[in-house]
Amino acid sequence: MIKIYDDGVTFPKGFTASGVHAGIRKNKLKRDLALIAAEKSVPAAAVYTLNTVKGAPLIVTKRHLENGYARAIICNSGNANTCNADGEEIAEKTSELLGRCLGADAGDVIVASTGVIGQRLSMEPFERGIPELVNTLSAEGGKDAAEAIMTTDTRLKQAAAECLIGGRPVRVGGIAKGSGMINPNMATMLVFVTTDAAISPETLQKAVSLDVRDSFNMITVDGDTSTNDMFAVMASGQAGNDEIKAMTPEFEKFSKLLSTVTRTLCKKIAADGEGATKLLECRISGAATKELARKAAKAVVGSALVKAAMFGSDANWGxxxxxxxxxxxxxxxxxxxxxxxxxxxxxxxxxxxxGIDFSEETAKSVLSENEIVIDVDLHCGIFGAVAWGCDLTYDYVKINGDYRT
Amino acid sequence: MIKIYDDGVTFPKGFTASGVHAGIRKNKLKRDLALIAAEKSVPAAAVYTLNTVKGAPLIVTKRHLENGYARAIICNSGNANTCNADGEEIAEKTSELLGRCLGADAGDVIVASTGVIGQRLSMEPFERGIPELVNTLSAEGGKDAAEAIMTTDTRLKQAAAECLIGGRPVRVGGIAKGSGMINPNMATMLVFVTTDAAISPETLQKAVSLDVRDSFNMITVDGDTSTNDMFAVMASGQAGNDEIKAMTPEFEKFSKLLSTVTRTLCKKIAADGEGATKLLECRISGAATKELARKAAKAVVGSALVKAAMFGSDANWGxxxxxxxxxxxxxxxxxxxxxxxxxxxxxxxxxxxxGIDFSEETAKSVLSENEIVIDVDLHCGIFGAVAWGCDLTYDYVKINGDYRT
Known part of the structure; x- marks a missing residue:
């Protein structure tokens, strides 16, 4: 049985976290640099955006994760460090600086950035912020880290869950940022997950790659696949379970535990899409193939016209x-x-x-809630899928009509 | 040399048109039923939406055009006649009624509908409207027909052009409706084009199929591919030119003439996208293949984030x-x-x-105009493409948040 907790990346054993204002963003009250650290180099896995324009931090992280191990995740908000001539250099220098402060190898750092594309990022805020980040690491720091990665998010996003695997309680916790430019393809904007499960890098990668197909790849806010999407997981192994092997009953249990956390984060990301007033969930059943079910669910929650109709509580099923x-x-x-x-x-x-006759009044009352399920049975087969999105509102336009200046 | 005229479907010789209020829409001042008629059965060609949910009129029209000939186009606005159990029956009955009034074969009628999906359409307005439509057919009726097919369009859309082919002046004229649910795939919402060129059905179909790849398939308002997209052309042959054969210099001339009209209609459709305040044109050059150029151009004008930035005159090139x-x-x-x-x-x-340094002030002034070109050179090859779209505004949300009720 999976138990769900209102907690985040410091819920599993063996992780500390912190979040500070380093000066990347102008608002001094907003934390803009996050750190999640393991006690030593641990198995890690990640998936990245399929956008061919890739943020410099992703290129650097991919290189650092080639050996399957990581010690820490550092992430700034306020600047995507993407389409900058010196982007990789900045991401590598950040890793080196963090490595020095933590006493770790720079190659064991997962580095991520989110914010405006194409604005130069200086090392200054990192030089100021990283020592403070390291000094304030704590087992209660998950929330500060979650806050530091927010951009236009209006709500902090974290999720945690626990279940027994091989008789030992195993925990998974995660934080996410979402909001705009959300139509992940292999990963979402930014999701960082920790677990204390004992699991090898290869098996962890398998679990992550399977998970995204039904979690982050099934949400869309605006159809724009970001340049900086990343979903990274670190496993401390401190739960004390026997190492989880791929495609065993324990792997199934771990995958379910992981998906409990990732699906919760999915819903939080979709519900807090830029300008959103409603969470939309499309449940497809009766599809001829799994792939058709996924595409159908995502097309429905991604349709600008469906999204606008849901905003207006209009049962425009056509x-x-x-x-x-x-x-x-x-x-x-x-x-x-x-x-x-x-x-x-x-x-x-x-x-x-x-179409069938229905009461417009009842429809209006059903659609006036802030969580709407669009339930579709295709009657063509046995496959199903679920996708999440949000309504399209005046505020989406407002937020994105003048985001940069 | 191609000369451009502010005219429409009655510009080419051999066509009359009309538009009346038949009572499909409640507003009695709005014409809702359009007719374009040739003097006899003439070569005709069409392309249709690739949406697998197809409006009943498209299914009927496809059947009627199997022999490559048509006498008239009838189109109503206010109801899409799609996802209705008796949709095909209604479209066939409409064709029969029109056939009787015109003294034509029902199988020579192109029938089209646009409006809300999934609302029953009764024959009553057609019984009332069709005799009036036929009685008011005139060589000056193109504008009335253009008005009758409008839905949320704020501006009437027509275009016309003329050039010499084989020493004879050949004319092409067209009308269109656009606005929302615009992301055509093989055709746009509704475009009806006439020409007085002498051309066989097969050659005409070839010209039409080639044309859409760079015209209507290159516009997007909201990424929603409609169920009722149709682009139909009739050729009266009254220009007196020798019959145009495929892949000859005359065919090239005719194709250019056709594309002059269709590209003008494209821009009009995009500029009048639901809620739009600006026409966006993305010009891609230097692509490795034609297909990559087309996809790139369409992705840029289709991006919700680019569209919202253009609304806000924000040079967010990232x-x-x-x-x-x-x-x-x-x-x-x-x-x-x-x-x-x-x-x-x-x-x-x-x-x-x-990114390069630029003046935000100059950028603001460039982007404050109502026609914006986004010029991209990929420096990867020799291929180019152009796509059209519009900005994303509060009014798009307003129009679509409560369209039906």
């Missing part, structure tokens, strides 16, 4: 059918049933691909 | 790089130069994939 229809040329939406579900109830709006 | 980077996994944006161009001037913002 837009759901339209999105299903363009999700893939092999998808048959002709037999689709569609219902809207929320805390206020359920309303069926479409059966076998055609 | 979002342009980001969109290039996710447009295709084979695209290299590392050497890209980016500039913004408008009537107020040109400003270079990125060279070889990295």
């Amino acid at each position: 837009r759901v059918l339209c999105a299903l229809g363009y999700s893939d040329t092999a998808l048959d939406a002709g037999k689709a049933d569609v219902a809207f579900v929320s805390a206020a109830g359920k309303i069926d709006v479409c059966a076998s691909g055609s | 979002r342009v790089l980001c969109a290039l980077g996710y447009s295709d996994t084979a695209l290299d944006a590392g050497k890209a130069d980016v500039a913004f161009v408008s009537a107020a001037g040109k400003i270079d913002v990125c060279a070889s994939g990295s």
Whole structure:
């Protein structure tokens, strides 16, 4: 049984964290540099954006993770360190500085950045911030780290869970930033997860790569796949379980534990999409293949027209059918049933691909809630998928009409 | 030399048109039923949406165009006649009724609908409207027809052009509706084009299929590929030119004439995207292949973040790089130069994939115009493409948050 906790990356044994204001952002009240540290070099795994324009920190991190081990994750907000001529140099210098302060190898540092693309990043704030970051590392520092990676996020995002594996309690905890430029492809904007499970780098990588297909790859805020997406995990091994081997019952248990944390973070990212007032969840069932189910779910929550209709609490299910229809040329939406579900109830709006009579009043009340499920049964097979998104609002336009200046 | 005219589907010889209020829409001042008629059955060609959910009128039109000939195009706005159990029956009955009134074969009718998906459409307005439509057909009726197909369009869209082919003046004219659910794939929302060129159905189809790749398939308003996209052309043959054969110099001339009209309609559709205040044009050059150029151009004008930045006159070129980077996994944006161009001037913002210093003040003035060109040279090859879109504004959200009710 998996128990869920309101905690983050310092929940698993063997990790400390901190977050400080280093001066990358102008607002002095906002922490802008985060650190998550293990006690020694531990197994680590990551997945990265498939955007061919890659942030310099991702290129450096990929190099550092080639051996499958890491000691710490450092992440700044306020500047993406992307499309800068000296970006890699800055990311390497940051790793070296952190390595010196921690007494670790620079090659064991996972480095990440988020913020505006194409603005030069100076070493100054790192020189000021890193010693303070290291000095304030603590087992209660998870929240400070979660706060320091926020950009236009309005809410701090963390999740934690625990279950028994091989008779030992194993924990997973994570933090995330989301908000805009969210349409991850292999990873999300930034997600850092820790676990105290004993697991090899290869098995951890397998678990992570499997997980993203149904977690972060299934959320979208605006269809823009970021240059800086990264989902990184470190495993301290301090839970005391026997090492988890791939494709065993223990691996299944660990994967479920991991996905409990990642799916919770997914919902938090989608619900806090830029300008969002509502979390949208599209549940597809009855698809002919898993891939068609995933594409269909993501097309529905990604449709600007569906998103705007949900903002207006308008049961415009024709837009759901339209999105299903363009999700893939092999998808048959002709037999689709569609219902809207929320805390206020359920309303069926479409059966076998055609509209059915329904009460506009009831629909309005169902759609006025802040968590809406769009339930679709394609009646074409046995596969399903879930995707998360948010409504499209005036505030999305406001936030993004003048983000940089 | 191609001459451009402010005219539409009745500009070429051999066509009449009309538009009336038939009662499909509640607003009695808004025409909602359009007719374009040839004097007899003439060569016709069309391309349709690739959305697998297809409007009933498209299915019926496809059937009617199997023989390559048509006599008339009828189109209603206010109801898409899509996802209705009796949709095909309604579209066939409409064709029969029009056929009777025109003295034509029902199988020679191109039928189209645009509006809300999934609302039953009754025959009543057609029974009332079709006789009036036929009685008011005139060589000056192009504008009435253009008005009758508008939905959330704020401006009537028509274009016309003429050039000599084989020593004879050949004309092409067209009307379009656009606005929302615009991300055509093989055709746009609705575009009807006429020509008086002498051309066979097969050659006409070839010209149309080639044309859409660089015209309507290169516009996007919101990324939502409609269920009812259709681009249909009729050729009266009354220009008196020798029949145009495929892949001859005359075919090239005709294709250029056609594209003069279709590209003008593209810009009009994009500029009048729902809520739009600005027309965006992305010009890609230096791509390694034509396909990469097309994908890159369309990704840039389709990015919600680029669109919102343009609304705010914010020179956030990092979002342009980001969109290039996710447009295709084979695209290299590392050497890209980016500039913004408008009537107020040109400003270079990125060279070889990295930011360069520029005046924010000048950028603001360039981006404050209502037609913005985003000029990208990838420095990877010789191929180019152009795509059109519009900014993302509060009004897009407003229009689509409560479209149906």
